[in-house]
Amino acid sequence: MSEREAAAERIARGPTPADLVSRREHALRNDDAAPTAGPDDPLRLCIFATVALLGWALGPVALIVFAAVGFAAYWRAWRAGLTRSRCWLRDTRLVLLYLGVLAAAGVAGAVVWATALAARL
Template sequence: MSLPNGEPGDRPTGVAYEQAVAARSAGGGQATPYDPLKLCVYATVALLAWVFGAWAVLGFAALGFAGYWRARRAGLTRSKCYLRDTRLVLAYLGLIALAAVAAIVLPHVSR
């Protein structure tokens, strides 16, 4: 299937594709290769969460919440996060923090 301008109808989308298109148009036609830095960051965060458990999850959730709180107060209402609306992102990070607190506290609560 083709679009009216002759481009394929099932063209790729997403952040990596958009970055490549932006780099190609900014660099005079020369596209720089996509750097999968985010994947390295995700693996590092997963490793820290695995090693430090709920404490790492709580720390990252609190750090993310503080960052989005500050950005929202500065006027950011739409995020590049999948949830888009910063209120939803704050709620999501708050729930993660509460789950981490529960995972830390519940084993120490006597029955």
């Protein structure tokens, strides 16, 4: 077997799993940009709590604002070609429908809220 055939056979066999693991571990130890292991950051929960606080404080006005901003963002994304979303509804058109219904509910709630406020005065 020639040197060339031996090299071709070695390449065809590929690295062993131990070689791959040791290379990865070496790269992680020597890479300053490698992420450090630690607890997950529950940032989403903080965001959700802040949104809930704003919703509680501002009532239907907050719902209108958040739904309108979300609708505008999804509309732009849909026009740019997004058909599947990471949202639970998955289909961008369903997300747009959902956000539109939320905005309409916010408007209805704002009318009721303003009517109740005017009746007290």
